[in-house]
Every structure is written in structure tokens, then in C-alpha cells.
Amino acid sequence: xxxxxxxxxxxxxxxxxxxxxxxxxxxxxxxxxxxxxxxxxxxxxxxxxxxxxxxxxxxxxxxxxxxxxxxxxxxxxxxxxxxxxxxxxxxxxxxxxxxxxxxxxxxxxxxxxxxxxxxxxxxxxxxxxxxxxxxxxxxxxxxxxxxxxxxxxxxxxxxxxxxxxxxxxxxxxxxxxxxxxxxxxxxxxxxxxxxxxxxxxxxxxxxxxxxxxxxxxxxxxxxxxxxxxxxxxxxxxxxxxxxxxxxxxxxxxxxxxxxxxxxxxxxxxxxxxxxxxxxxxxxxxxxxxxxxxxxxxxxxxxxxxxxxxxxxxxxxxxxxxxxxxxxxxxxxxxxxxxxxxxxxxxxxxxxxxxxxxxxxxxxxxxxxxx
Ligand code: SAH
Numbered sequence: 172x173x174x175x176x177x178x179x180x181x182x183x184x185x186x187x188x189x190x191x192x193x194x195x196x197x198x199x200x201x202x203x204x205x206x207x208x209x210x211x212x213x214x215x216x217x218x219x220x221x222x223x224x225x226x227x228x229x230x231x232x233x234x235x236x237x238x239x240x241x242x243x244x245x246x247x248x249x250x251x252x253x254x255x256x257x258x259x260x261x262x263x264x265x266x267x268x269x270x271x272x273x274x275x276x277x278x279x280x281x282x283x284x285x286x287x288x289x290x291x292x293x294x295x296x297x298x299x300x301x302x303x304x305x306x307x308x309x310x311x312x313x314x315x316x317x318x319x320x321x322x323x324x325x326x327x328x329x330x331x332x333x334x335x336x337x338x339x340x341x342x343x344x345x346x347x348x349x350x351x352x353x354x355x356x357x358x359x360x361x362x363x364x365x366x367x368x369x370x371x372x373x374x375x376x377x378x379x380x381x382x383x384x385x386x387x388x389x390x391x392x393x394x395x396x397x398x399x400x401x402x403x404x405x406x407x408x409x410x411x412x413x414x415x416x417x418x419x420x421x422x423x424x425x426x427x428x429x430x431x432x433x434x435x436x437x438x439x440x441x442x443x444x445x446x447x448x449x450x451x452x453x454x455x456x457x458x459x460x461x462x463x464x465x466x467x468x469x470x471x472x473x474x475x476x477x478x479x480x481x482x483x484x485x486x487x488x489x490x491x492x493x494x495x496x497x498x499x500x501x502x503x504x505x506x507x508x509x510x511x512x513x514x515x516x517x518x519x520x521x522x523x524x525x526x527x528x529x530x531x532x533x534x535x536x537x538x539x540x541x
Contacts, residue, residue: 182364183444186364188214200370203358204358205450218298223268223302238478240272240273242279242478242481243415244277246413247331248283250532251329251331252284254411261410262293263294263332264334265332266296266334266340267295267310268302269302270307270310295310295316296318297317321397321401326408329408330405330412332411334412334416336417338416343389344389348384349369353375354370375390376390382423387424389427391452395457402466405461406527410526411532415520418452420454420520427450454520466524467524467529469531470520471521473512473516473520474517475510475511475516475517480533481534487503
């Protein structure tokens with residue numbers, strides 16, 4: 172059977188492995204399928220592939236313009252200073268990809284506030300071996316520590332954190348409405364190949380009275396756990412976190428699981444383990460998790476508004492003055508991509524986590540402002 176792009180699904184090594192597992196143990200919850208596609212020890216996407224950039228499968232904001240990472244670095248340094256410039260702190264990036272964001276952030280923050288750089292201990296949380304190699308190339312001079320999980324980062328000092336397009340890579344569960352009940356959506360072998368099937372009715376901790384029959388509600392237990400842990404650490408030790416991702420500012424329903432290969436959407440079963448798989452981030456839930464941990468959370472602000480408030484247009488104006496025409500054109504186009512509501516400006520959203528009682532950090536005005 173051809174998929175919607177007319178391509179015949181290839182049976183990848185991971186598809187075979189999962190089919191054998193399903194034949195033996197029954198259909199998998201969607202989060203187990205997503206976790207296997209991204210992180211299976213043998214065949215998971217992030218274990219083997221260099222995914223990001225023009226030659227990869229998708230492009231991210233720090234890869235589009237260096238100004239993105241620079242502004243994030245200045246935001247973190249500002250929060251560090253606002254909290255009394257602690258002489259030692261843990262600087263954490265969740266899912267640093269090729270290390271581009273942190274490289275730009277450290278360069279800008281180090282120039283503005285050398286003491287920030289001197290006080291930072293760098294911790295990179297990533298499961299990808301090829302990405303870690305790239306991170307080592309760009310960030311080796313800052314003596315980073317690598318971890319597979321936030322839980323492994325020492326909780327012994329204030330923590331300043333950035334996560335760009337990290338939460339969207341965390342596995343989601345899906346629930347499908349059937350009458351008054353919610354059934355866990357699972358991945359089985361409906362036609363002898365991988366596909367969705369209904370699982371049993373399950374207890375859920377969300378309410379969606381307006382959702383029609385057949386509606387799908389996603390939850391992200393792994394993301395909630397990390398949001399809560401960030402809130403707890405920031406409440407206990409001080410610090411600040413910035414999460415930037417695409418997703419929703421109103422918890423609703425809809426299937427947002429999507430696969431990307433070579434910058435094009437493909438069916439989520441077309442090439443398991445050989446394409447990126449993501450889901451939209453439910454920002455209200457992430458913020459609630461951080462608050463449950465004991466911290467305050469500000470947002471939700473669109474990426475375009477956030478970067479504009481941090482001064483991207485001013486910085487761009489300065490760069491354009493000294494740039495040759497071709498470079499100037501490229502710089503302007505890159506900024507446009509980050510800011511424009513028709514591109515990344517509003518689909519991408521930003522939330523912050525700061526100690527309870529803090530004033531809104533730079534870039535954030537009110538609770539909800541999308
Ligand atoms: N922040 C980068 C990369 C985003 S891609 C950028 O903006 O360019 C997602 C990143 O998260 C990759 O580096 C991937 O290896 C990492 N990642 C995905 N799932 C993860 C998990 N469960 N734990 C830790 N890192 C993960």
C-alpha cells in the first residue's frame with residue numbers, strides 16, 4: 172500500500188523488531204512506539220543519525236540564525252545576575268543537538284558578563300551519540316559534562332537551563348474518545364503491518380467535555396516529569412529555565428504526532444527509526460508541572476514576540492549596517508523566519524520557569540499572551 176506521498180513503506184530494521192515485539196506481547200502504547208523510534212538502543216533515530224541541518228531531516232532556530240542563541244545566552248546571564256550572580260551554578264541544555272545554540276549563547280554571555288562564564292559548569296543532557304560528537308567539537312573548550320537524563324545533573328547549585336525543540340521529542344501517549352470512555356491508542360499490526368489500533372478503556376487525568384467521538388488527546392508523561400523536576404530544582408536551589416518549542420497554548424485535542432524526513436512530512440509508520448518523530452508541546456500542562464514542582468512559570472509568548480522584546484530587530488539592524496549585500500539579505504531572511512507569524516513566530520512558543528515570587532523575566536509580560 173502506498174502512503175500519502177505515493178511512496179511504498181520500507182520495512183526498516185526497527186519495524187521488524189517492533190513487529191516481532193507486538194506479535195509476542197500485543198500492541199504498544201503510542202509513547203512506547205515513539206520512544207523506540209527515537210531512542211531504541213540498536214535502531215533508534217537519535218542513536219545513529221545526524222538529523223539536523225540542510226543535509227539532515229529538520230532545521231532548528233539556532234541553525235537558522237546565530238542571533239537566536241546569542242539572545243538566549245544574554246537572557247540566561249541576565250537571570251543569573253538578577254539572582255545575585257552566584258559564584259557557581261549549573262548551566263544545563265536539554266537536547267543540545269549540534270551544540271550551536273550553546274556555542275552562540277556562551278560567546279555572547281561571556282562577552283557581556285565574563286563572570287557568568289567563570290561561574291558556569293556546563294551540563295549537556297542528550298541521548299544521541301552522533302550529536303554528542305558534534306557537541307564535543309563545538310563546546311569541548313567549556314569542559315561539558317554529559318548526561319542521558321536531567322536526574323543525573325547534580326542538584327548542588329542554582330540551575331540555569333535552556334531547552335529548544337527538546338520537549339517535542341519526548342514520547343506522547345494518545346487517548347481516543349469512544350462514547351463516554353477514553354481508550355489508549357496503541358500501535359499494532361492491523362493489516363499485518365504497523366498501524367494504530369484501539370487499546371482498552373483507561374482512567375485519564377484530563378477532562379475534555381467538548382471533545383467529539385473519535386477525538387485524540389495526547390499527554391506527555393516524560394515532559395511533565397521533567398517540567399516538575401525543573402520547577403522543584405529552581406524552587407530549591409534558585410535558577411531559571413527557558414523552554415522553546417512548537418505546540419499549543421490551549422490544551423485541546425488532535426493528533427499531532429508527525430514524522431519528518433529530509434525536511435518533508437512522511438507517514439509515522441513509513442520509516443520507523445529512520446526519520447524524526449515529534450508531537451506538539453502542551454504548554455499549559457508543562458507550566459502546571461513546573462508550578463507543581465514549586466516554581467513560578469511565565470508565558471506563553473510567541474517566539475516572534477519574545478525575540479523582538481529581547482532586541483532581535485535592533486541587533487539585526489546593527490549587523491546589517493556592516494554586512495555586504497548578499498550577507499545582509501541572508502541575515503534579514505533568517506530573522507524573518509524566526510519572527511514572522513507565517514513561519515516560526517507564533518507556532519513556536521516560549522515559557523520560563525523562575526523561583527516563586529519572581530517578577531516576569533525579560534521577554535515575558537503576563538501569564539498568557541499569545
Ligand atoms: N536543541 C537543538 C536540537 C533539537 S533536536 C536545536 O535546537 O538545534 C532534539 C535533541 O534532543 C537532540 O539533540 C536529541 O538527541 C535530544 N533528545 C531527544 N530525545 C531525548 C531524550 N529523551 N533525552 C535526552 N535528549 C534527547
